[in-house]
Amino acid sequence: MTFQDGGRFEGGRVQSRSGGGRGKGIAVGGGLGTLVLVVVVTLLGGNPTQLLSGGGSGGGSPEQVAEVGACSAEQANAERECRLSATVQALDEYWQRTLPELAQDPDVEPAVVSFQDATETGCGSASASTGPFYCPPDRTIYLDLSFYDLLSSQYGAQGGPLAEEYVVAHEYGHHIQQLTGIFDSADRSGTGDDSDSVRVELQADCYAGLWAGDAATTVDPDTGVPFLEPITEDELAQALSAAAAVGDDHIQQQSAGGVNPDTWTHGSSEQRQRWFMTGYRDGSVQSCDTFAAASL
Numbered sequence: 575m576t577f578q579d580g581g582r583f584e585g586g587r588v589q590s591r592s593g594g595g596r597g598k599g600i601a602v603g604g605g606l607g608t609l610v611l612v613v614v615v616t617l618l619g620g621n622p623t624q625l626l627s628g629g630g631s632g633g634g635s636p637e638q639v640a641e642v643g644a645c646s647a648e649q650a651n652a653e654r655e656c657r658l659s660a661t662v663q664a665l666d667e668y669w670q671r672t673l674p675e676l677a678q679d680p681d682v683e684p685a686v687v688s689f690q691d692a693t694e695t696g697c698g699s700a701s702a703s704t705g706p707f708y709c710p711p712d713r714t715i716y717l718d719l720s721f722y723d724l725l726s727s728q729y730g731a732q733g734g735p736l737a738e739e740y741v742v743a744h745e746y747g748h749h750i751q752q753l754t755g756i757f758d759s760a761d762r763s764g765t766g767d768d769s770d771s772v773r774v775e776l777q778a779d780c781y782a783g784l785w786a787g788d789a790a791t792t793v794d795p796d797t798g799v800p801f802l803e804p805i806t807e808d809e810l811a812q813a814l815s816a817a818a819a820v821g822d823d824h825i826q827q828q829s830a831g832g833v834n835p836d837t838w839t840h841g842s843s844e845q846r847q848r849w850f851m852t853g854y855r856d857g858s859v860q861s862c863d864t865f866a867a868a869s870l
């Protein structure tokens with residue numbers, strides 16, 4: 575349980591795609607050199623330009639596209655797609671209230687696509703193994719909801735609703751960075767535990783914490799009901815477990831058996847948890863200025 579009983583969410587914010595991977599021969603990092611040189615902003619570490627392969631060649635069955643409709647809080651607590659939809663709408667409300675100056679931007683709300691197996695994006699082809707990401711050129715968050723199972727089974731996170739909401743809030747944070755110009759001012763070509771790349775990612779974690787801390791105390795103006803129930807210690811532990819699972823040191827230890835901070839792009843498990851908690855506890859956008867932080 576996270577969404578408060580009595581809450582209700584209009585829908586219309588999440589596009590649901592299925593069947594996009596069948597018969598298209600999409601290969602991640604496929605061998606013909608068709609890598610798309612767009613820097614996407616993923617949840618996970620690694621070189622993001624290597625995650626998306628060139629477009630599929632068409633054929634196969636057509637992709638099914640639908641919109642996620644209205645959901646009650648009860649549905650959002652029980653079904654992943656409803657949870658995603660409700661989380662996005664709570665994030666819309668939070669960020670438009672918190673940074674009203676962004677409202678002038680016609681793209682103030684990011685598009686959100688939930689897909690199964692594979693889909694085409696403004697940043698190339700994506701598959702479930704890409705992990706959730708934000709694609710700046712089309713200002714869209716993409717995620718395959720089965721990633722949440724991977725997050726537990728492969729990366730060792732506890733799972734749970736607040737863990738899923740953290741992932742969405744992190745990607746939404748990248749959209750905010752797009753709007754505020756951070757992506758223009760930061761040099762995201764470098765790696766290392768002190769790099770702008772890591773500062774961008776830790777700021778998105780902090781933004782996720784900001785939202786989580788606010789959503790439990792703020793009433794949804796549409797329903798008069800707070801978005802989230804008060805967050806329990808267990809739920810907070812779930813979100814922190816997810817943040818730790820996607821830390822660069824944890825992923826490196828798992829995949830390579832050793833840790834090399836010089837190649838970090840997202841920050842360590844400890845850093846990701848700490849910056850999430852900074853936003854969660856402090857509650858101010860200023861507290862998430864990772865670019866001003868003397869040490870990360």
Ligand SMILES: [Zn+2]
Pocket residue numbers: 615616617618744745748775778
């Ligand atoms: Zn990220």
